Amino acid sequence: MHIFEAESENEIREMAECLSCLKNESGTMADNSRIIGELLRYAHTLKSSSATAGFHSLKEMAEALTEIFRAARQGRYEIRTDMIPLLEEAVDACRNLLEKSDKKEGVPDYRNLLDRLRKVLP
Secondary structure: OHHHHHHHHHHHHHHHHHHHHHHHOOOOHHHHHHHHHHHHHHHHHHHHHHHHHOOHHHHHHHHHHHHHHHHHHOOOOOOOHHHHHHHHHHHHHHHHHHHHHOOOOOOOOOHHHHHHHHOOOO
């Protein structure tokens, strides 16, 4: 469980850093493509490890992010700067879900955020 938590914290931190890079958008299109590929890898890894560890809410949030990043990588969706705050909110929610998951207190309900993320894609 400690390995899962440490790796998940790293994936979440890396996603936040990648989104910060996209927000600044000083890079080339190739740079942005590389960043989107990294975002997809981090989100997918978080989704898979959360599912394996039994953290359903975290898996759902990471799954929504994975779908957005996959669509962006395939050219079906463009991550515009006005969408980055929503993506950052989702990454923060992942962090919060990971922190709450090891405690016996209630896990926050992020259904509204998940709905907003799912509406991003056509």
